[in-house]
Amino acid sequence: RKEVEQDPGPFNVPEGATVAFNCTYSNSASQSFFWYRQDCRKEPKLLMSVYSSGNEDGRFTAQLNRASQYISLLIRDSKLSDSATYLCVVNRGGSYIPTFGRGTSLIVHP
């Protein structure tokens, strides 16, 4: 089983829709969590960190469920510009290496 797993998609949604992605992690020593966005042929960029209490940034909401070992990303009122791949990243305590999921592809169409 991969340490960090994501549904590759693509998720194909109309503008204005609400869409949610999950990311599961297998190592209970995982301590910090992030969502990155990667546009085609570009570098990944931090979208938001995921805190235990959940956090919101505009149309984006991230949540952590430690008991079930997953994090989620909710995007409300989708825009065409939200089309990208969303990567889940997990940092384990005692490890120098961030673990990346393979990403979930989102396509927002008119």
Place this chain on the structure above:
Amino acid sequence: NAGVTQTPKFRVLKTGQSMTLLCAQDMNHEYMYWYRQDPGMGLRLIHYSVGEGTTAKGEVPDGYNVSRLKKQNFLLGLESAAPSQTSVYFCASRMTGYATEAFFGQGTRLTVV
């Protein structure tokens, strides 16, 4: 504020040639990483460094060497390029601590013919 800078951005090599990719960061980060990204494969870690003078192997180290002689620079070398090394290479850096995020360079698109 440059962040993480990779050079070159693009390169075409012939099979058997060698080259060095340079990654430079100006954020005083201790940790640096080299990844490759291929279609459908996600990011795969080649080598990483946890401080000046240190390097370690990642998931796919074969055919690559690295050096971290200065804290701000992390070099990735291909000794004898092969078509299987055609890929997009990303460098990343981050501060110490588990709650820190990684910052990426813009990538190097390498084609080996």
